[in-house]
Amino acid sequence: MTKSVSDTIANAPSDLEKLVSDLRGLVDSKTLDSLPEIQVLRKRLDEGIESARDSALRAAREAARQAKDAAKAADQYAHDEPWRVAGAALAAGAVIGFLMSRR
Numbered sequence: 001m002t003k004s005v006s007d008t009i010a011n012a013p014s015d016l017e018k019l020v021s022d023l024r025g026l027v028d029s030k031t032l033d034s035l036p037e038i039q040v041l042r043k044r045l046d047e048g049i050e051s052a053r054d055s056a057l058r059a060a061r062e063a064a065r066q067a068k069d070a071a072k073a074a075d076q077y078a079h080d081e082p083w084r085v086a087g088a089a090l091a092a093g094a095v096i097g098f099l100m101s102r103r
């Protein structure tokens with residue numbers, strides 16, 4: 001079963017959280033506390049997680065803004081050119097009807 005793009009996008013945050021949790025579990029191992037590099041690695045991991053979350057939020061906001069802009073443009077076009085939109089819908093329906101009748 002293939003995932004749709006929207007399913008993949010919707011599942012990305014939980015997949016990322018699982019990966020982070022797994023990494024955090026590995027780095028938080030008490031046997032590694034004696035290594036000075038682990039503290040640096042933990043700090044870099046935390047900073048990377050925060051940066052990834054910020055980037056994901058910015059990308060989601062930008063995508064939402066672009067979708068709203070596209071919807072507004074389509075709505076404006078439909079109001080400005082209603083006969084063209086109706087003609088295009090009629091033509092698309094005729095083509096789909098013709099193709100389906102051939103089956």
